Amino acid sequence: MPKPFFFLHRNFLRRNKRFQRSASNSHASQYKNHILAFDDLARKSSADLSDQSLVIFNMEEALLKSSSLFPYFMLVAFEAGSLFRALVLFLLYPLMFFVSEEVALKIMVVVCFFGIKKESFRVGSSVLPKFFLEDVGLESFEVIQRTGSKKVGVSNLPHVMIETFLKDYLEIDVVIGRRLKEFGGYFSGLMEDNKTHHLTILEEHGRHNKMGSSDDIIGLTSFNTRLDDPIYSYCKDIYRVRSSDKNSWKNLPRDKYPKKLIFHDGRLALKPTPLETLAIFMWAPVGFVLAVIRTLIAISLPYCVSSHLLVFTGLQVTVTTPETQTLAQNDDPHTQNDKPKGVLYVCNHKTLLDPMYLCFVLKKNLLAVTYSLSKVSEILAPIKTVRLTRNRQQDQGLMEMLLNQGDLVVCPEGTTCREPYLLRFSPLFSEISDEIVPVAVDTNVSMFHGTTASGLKCLDPVFFLLNPSPIYTIQFLEKVSPSEVSTSCRHGSTSRFDVANHVQRELGKVLRFECTNLTRRDKYLILAGNEGKAASETA
Numbered sequence: 001m002p003k004p005f006f007f008l009h010r011n012f013l014r015r016n017k018r019f020q021r022s023a024s025n026s027h028a029s030q031y032k033n034h035i036l037a038f039d040d041l042a043r044k045s046s047a048d049l050s051d052q053s054l055v056i057f058n059m060e061e062a063l064l065k066s067s068s069l070f071p072y073f074m075l076v077a078f079e080a081g082s083l084f085r086a087l088v089l090f091l092l093y094p095l096m097f098f099v100s101e102e103v104a105l106k107i108m109v110v111v112c113f114f115g116i117k118k119e120s121f122r123v124g125s126s127v128l129p130k131f132f133l134e135d136v137g138l139e140s141f142e143v144i145q146r147t148g149s150k151k152v153g154v155s156n157l158p159h160v161m162i163e164t165f166l167k168d169y170l171e172i173d174v175v176i177g178r179r180l181k182e183f184g185g186y187f188s189g190l191m192e193d194n195k196t197h198h199l200t201i202l203e204e205h206g207r208h209n210k211m212g213s214s215d216d217i218i219g220l221t222s223f224n225t226r227l228d229d230p231i232y233s234y235c236k237d238i239y240r241v242r243s244s245d246k247n248s249w250k251n252l253p254r255d256k257y258p259k260k261l262i263f264h265d266g267r268l269a270l271k272p273t274p275l276e277t278l279a280i281f282m283w284a285p286v287g288f289v290l291a292v293i294r295t296l297i298a299i300s301l302p303y304c305v306s307s308h309l310l311v312f313t314g315l316q317v318t319v320t321t322p323e324t325q326t327l328a329q330n331d332d333p334h335t336q337n338d339k340p341k342g343v344l345y346v347c348n349h350k351t352l353l354d355p356m357y358l359c360f361v362l363k364k365n366l367l368a369v370t371y372s373l374s375k376v377s378e379i380l381a382p383i384k385t386v387r388l389t390r391n392r393q394q395d396q397g398l399m400e401m402l403l404n405q406g407d408l409v410v411c412p413e414g415t416t417c418r419e420p421y422l423l424r425f426s427p428l429f430s431e432i433s434d435e436i437v438p439v440a441v442d443t444n445v446s447m448f449h450g451t452t453a454s455g456l457k458c459l460d461p462v463f464f465l466l467n468p469s470p471i472y473t474i475q476f477l478e479k480v481s482p483s484e485v486s487t488s489c490r491h492g493s494t495s496r497f498d499v500a501n502h503v504q505r506e507l508g509k510v511l512r513f514e515c516t517n518l519t520r521r522d523k524y525l526i527l528a529g530n531e532g533k534a535a536s537e538t539a
Helices: 003-027 038-042 070-081 083-091 093-098 101-113 128-134 138-145 159-169 194-208 230-234 243-248 274-300 303-312 333-338 354-362 375-380 392-405 427-431 457-466 482-487 496-511 520-527
Strands: 035-037 054-058 150-158 174-178 180-183 186-191 217-222 237-241 316-320 344-347 367-370 385-387 408-410 436-444 471-476
Touching (some): 035 038, 038 138, 054 230, 070 083, 070 101, 070 128, 070 274, 083 093, 083 101, 083 274, 101 150, 101 186, 138 217, 150 159, 159 174, 274 457, 303 354, 316 354, 354 436, 354 471, 375 457, 392 408, 392 427, 427 496, 436 496
Parallel strands (some): 035 237, 054 217, 344 436
Antiparallel strands (some): 180 186
């Protein structure tokens, strides 16, 4: 840590410790018999905790491992605002050490939310849950899960940032956050008084659920939290988390998420802590120049030359093929011309560059079909792309015609999925070829995601190429034919759905992805609030 920031951080910790001592002394008499350590609560058995009717916990102080709020506001500034808004927030970060926590919170709220349209704000539901889940402490989560029949999550963060995370993903009964004032449908960047609002919600919830006396309520917070908030007056016992407790917590494993995280949006692939944010701003100009160079190499040079140069610029590709199968570029070209049909490559969808990477690996041009593609992407694409009409008969005839012209690649998911899940495969591809080559595709990025559901789709390849060293993993599987799939079916015959499901399962096994029945429509309804059918949207 640079020396100026070290001294600022040290002074902040000293001031924070003095605040903790004064707060503890001023309220010791009032809560003398009620303040306990988090370890006391963690050691209690489920039987001892089942009698508690309600637990009130502070999200950032008692659930998340890190108490720093800056990364979450940086996500709001970058994803819902702009690069300029994110830069302003980053430049104001040193100021946070010289003001109180409440003033620092208000500054970040003003910078991030001022002028943001309320109806279009979806960062709280599409971006933030992923980063919140990755910061949840396993030990605290397990204690909260077995404590109380009703759970109330309290936070100093704006309500629009935490509601989806706590209610939908952690299944918390009541969420109490700061309300943002608005003017003409836009956020003003100012927050309402939280204490009165907290009490109103809690009292209404208590009357509706016939909540008992304070003997049935416990609180869970940290030593950094002042206990003069009236909400804690409801609690019989208040358990406080130490910093040493958080340091020993483990991250909540993905398989313990109450609700699976399948879809999420946003460009940033890393949690934007102050140091990570500094790295992003320093890399962005260099990364943009590098992305332009990578694009020019890809679209202007032959595959045999460009593939080696792209590796030199930092692009990494790993290719795996079955021992019984050779890649297309090794085949005799005269033999290929005699084939009545080309090869049908069926792959899962990770980015718009999936067909391009197949071309680099095979060192030949492929035809690609998409459900929709932005005009800019169509113009810049170095290979032929054809839009499907979503009419089954027309699309089937179109794909058969393209197969007669050459090798064809199709992504039957119809849209991308970042997490280790496969969406439902459209069965259209199973009816146009007797030989199908499944291709398992996976990617890894360090800074930026090359996909989006609500942003400008034409920038997807740019953001992917902005990464210092993006990785593509491509695995070719054994060829599949509908007749072979039918022998494994109990009823002795196969349908187009059986073939599609079989290919999906085979790709899922290789990638270790979970197969789902979710579709493109489901993704866009969750992330963007629409069905994803706009002409400008990409698959």
